[in-house]
Amino acid sequence: MKLEEFGRKVDERVNDFAPRVEEEVKKMIAYLNDEVVPKVRQNSSETMRAAAVQLRRLADFLERR
Numbered sequence: 001m002k003l004e005e006f007g008r009k010v011d012e013r014v015n016d017f018a019p020r021v022e023e024e025v026k027k028m029i030a031y032l033n034d035e036v037v038p039k040v041r042q043n044s045s046e047t048m049r050a051a052a053v054q055l056r057r058l059a060d061f062l063e064r065r
Contacts, residue, residue: 017065028058 031054039047 021062021065024058024061028054 032051036047036051
């Protein structure tokens with residue numbers, strides 16, 4: 001396979017899942033803003049653990065892609 005072909009295929013794959021990644025990042029930001037930030041302000045270590053779980057799920061999703 002030529003390097004140019006390989007590059008095109010990589011671009012196609014990135015373009016295929018980039019919108020999904022963007023959607024997941026937006027959900028994560030909304031979750032952090034709506035759920036985590038208010039509870040962190042109340043000094044809740046439980047909330048930080050919940051955020052860690054969500055971040056781990058996002059990292060797992062990105063690794064699978």
